[in-house]
Amino acid sequence: MSEPLNPEQLRSLTPLNVLSEQQWRELRGQLVPQPLLAGQVLFRLGDQARVTYYLLAGELLLQSADGQQQRLQAGSEASCHPLSPSLPRLQEARALSDASVLALDTATLNRLLTWRLAYQDLLLELGQSHDEIEWLGRLLENPLFAKVPPSNVRAMLERLQRIELAAGSTVLQEGDVGDCCYFLKNGRAEVIRGAGGAQQVLAELEIGACFGEEALLADSPRNATVTMLEDGVVLRLDRQDFFALLKAPVVNEVSLGEASRLLAAGAQWLDVRLQEEYERAHALQSLNMPLQLLRLKVRLLDKPRTYLCYCDSGKRSASAVFLLSQLGYSAYALRDGVDALPAVQRDALLCERGSGYLARSGGRTERSR
Template identity: 45%
Template sequence: MPSAQAHPLAGEPDVDTLVARTLVPLKDLSASQLQDLLSGVQSEVVFAGQPLFQAGEYDGQHVYLLHGEVRLIDADGSESRIKGRATLMPLAHRQPRAVTAEAVTDCSVLRLNSERLDERLTWSQVADYLRLNIARRRDLDEDGEWISTLLQSNLFFKVPPLNVEQILYRLTPRVVYAGETVIRQGEMGRCCYFIKEGQAEVHRHEEQRWTHLAVIGPGRCFGEDALVNDAPRNARVRMLTDGVLMELDKQDFYRLLRAPEVPTLTLSTLQAVRERGAVLVDTRSEEEYNHGHLQGAVNIPLGLLAIKSRLLSDSQEYLCYCDTGRRSRATAHLLRQQGYRAHALDNDPPLFSKPVWADELEDTTPYVLKEGRASRERS
């Protein structure tokens, strides 16, 4: 068999976000997180006869078939065929790979780093949870728009998803006035700012003159370089109008980078947890859940937690799981903040990679929450 080799499509632009938006679980990403994930990524062509991946490989990728036809070959030599866009799920997504995928025709393929995708997905869905909670609070009616813009800032993409809510509590308001210089070029910075109200203008002094760079408004961040390096300010920011800024100190930003601990239970205790009546909660998307889940597990996608958590009971124990541990930990953390008895599975990846669990994960029966417990959904 020819060695695996993928070739960028000549002259192909970055992946069409409209196409990516249909894929699972990419469709659950916010626009900014999806754009960041796809930055620099291009479709690839795999020629007929070449493998997309081999059985037994750990490639750490989500592989999507956009066009063409692929055959999936099992260890016993049996095969099945898939045509492009026939499925919106990643191909045979289990690590190590349980099958070999070989191109029957020339194929267009999208490969994404699974770790990066999962980080972006969890962050995006925790932000969705926060936005929905803010939308319910009348005292924050006027803050919803700028907070939504703030949560799309690239500055926070490295903040652990469990700390997304803490971002708002680390911000300090500062009233500013038209003509006030907030940042001076060349000075050392100790904080950055988000505009809650008002507008500001940005200028840079170079070649003995000031150059106008931009006018910025609510939700926009400036001065963030001070949080990630010790370089002097590279521009001046001056208010065009009266307004309110939200200040984030460097030390508070560093605190945001430290993820909190989440109580977990080990995979070896799963049967005992079931026997004592705990409800298993699959925190993946509905499509991933429908593709196969643990027997008896209900589906509460992290992105819908703000809506579905009201179906839970505070007297019931819940064990959250997903395929990596990120979405399950975030769900358990947020549920515990609401007063529910929730844990996360300690080490999710073996659940989806060890053959011993394969039969367990083939359950496609939908279960729903009824009085806080799992109940088989009637067809």
């Protein structure tokens, strides 16, 4: 069996290259190149499998329904992007030589990508100092937050109750009812299970660790005791606030037809994908403002105007709409993203070259190429 790809091999793949190394580790089981023999079909026209493919080695022939053909060589600029991402597939892909591809679960990739970009925006907003950014970074890398809609995390941080504890203090006790969870902000703490002489040290918690959440999720008593090994600070999150975290926020969505009517009334497309994705194909007259930079560049937007956000899956645009709404802008997300559009509608919306705008630093916009 082939070894998983290493970070250096992933950095050329868009948008996979923006994920953190921890997120790559979460994908590790999928980051194994899959062999493809010459003449073998990777996917057929109309295929609807929710899999994102990248060409890693060899050459493919992509053929559309009207017979148009495109030869794709590994290592080319085009091979750094997903193959025929729209569903159902707009092309058939057949290997012209022995090749290898990377196949990733699309839903997992979209979840990780949306979280990563929203996480970068959150650090930008909340980080007041290097120490604070470091702590927040370690907190947000906690696997718990993979289950939390990114837009909810900001509200959670506002509800945390700071508690200073001395060395030897018991933070939570095995067998107690779970009414909250905790995050370790500084200091050291250990997890112990068992009573009397049968006690067993299970782990020493690192800064940013979340503990006590298992009793909340399972609605069961605490399964271990946590004690401070030195003076430190924990942050408490009450049960009701914890479950409020897991609820996805409601954002305004529109169909392509509804978006067309809003455009006719003066709305503008806002592309929240990476610039590399935008330059590959974008809506005419759209403004590119990647999700992770949205807060930095939002001053370039016109408050009275309505913005129609889009991305590939709809997840990044939903986060963008939530953020813009919080900041007082009128915004809608294209429901389920451009990849869910029928081929004829997607082709009409996106063009490889055409009039568009890039948001730059210094409070200016410029024409895209």
